[in-house]
Amino acid sequence: MSDQQLLIIDDDATFARVLARALGSRGFEVITASNADEARALTRRHQPRYCVLDLKLGEENGLRLIPELQALVPEIRVLLLTGYASIATAVEAIKRGAHDYLSKPVDADAVVRALLDGDTNAGDDELIDAPEAPLALRRLEWEHIQRVLTECDGNISETARRLGMHRRTLQRKLSKHPVRERPDSED
Amino acid sequence: MSDQQLLIIDDDATFARVLARALGSRGFEVITASNADEARALTRRHQPRYCVLDLKLGEENGLRLIPELQALVPEIRVLLLTGYASIATAVEAIKRGAHDYLSKPVDADAVVRALLDGDTNAGDDELIDAPEAPLALRRLEWEHIQRVLTECDGNISETARRLGMHRRTLQRKLSKHPVRERPDSED
């Protein structure tokens, strides 16, 4: 099934690149866009069957893009991804036609699972053959901490504040965790 | 609109009664059911246009009821209510045809608003802006747990296994109330 085109739309170049590589190695033919216009153009040209959309596209709102993409490619499957998840936006996303909605951090397997979920046309079960752990809680926590930490330029106090936890607790978590560089798959 | 029939399905009798009274005074003709069978029967008989459904119906899962109700009354509008709100279940609910999804506690006006909210979703884009703050750690954890739990069809042991945590710990977390520290835009 390497002929499955997948469009990643995310203004976070790093995240998009990592995800693109991970999904590429899972059999998708990945193209990426960093803004709405680019996304529209690429969708028109490549008619991708799958799409991973970031909710927060810089100034624009990813939600508005969903109907547009579907107008261009009726059978497209849009998976919404966001680090700023909320129930309200999730509901809106699905109502607007998104296939699923996940909050970052996610691992590539979860993305694949969500994309192919319920897809009767996805005859290639090999693709989904990675039912491995849905991220242990520890790992999820760590990933998220790192995300926010980076977002805060390494400012521990600020990170703790945003994470709603005590600074001391964050410090201890950080000092305890042996900063592993390349864990395993994907991320 | 005082002739609008509304079916409340909730196994929490107290909550159902209070909500029924509140909605009754707002012009709905309210009937209540405390379980799935009763709900099916009442729906068949009264053909309600609106429905407030509890996600946790004792043993049963409210989600499964949505398609059934819609089969009985095509134009029915189902509003899902739950004290254990999570993005995963919200997504599932909408995908299964729910009109909206709110988390308890909620005031009657919000319920009415959600129920009557026209199909003019495309109109108010202001409401769908993404939250500013990243998910607090506890919230993130809760969302992820709910996601996997749903994926495991509510099987706690299996979920704990996949999450790499002790079953007892998961149980304790679940028995505790959902972490609602900063109910930003939802609820």
Added chain:
DNA sequence: CATCCCTGTGGCTATCTGCCGCAGGTGATT
């Protein structure tokens, strides 16, 4: 009936968390 897997529960200890406080560092403002 035996077996397997699920669930709920209680108790124990080890660990973690939140919340103090303190000392030192940096950079801007007075």
Added chain:
DNA sequence: AATCACCTGCGGCAGATAGCCACAGGGATG
């Protein structure tokens, strides 16, 4: 220089939480 207003690291302590063990009951299944 003194004074803020931040930040960081660290220690201690009481209370919350996690992991682990055990047991009882339910519900399938052979």
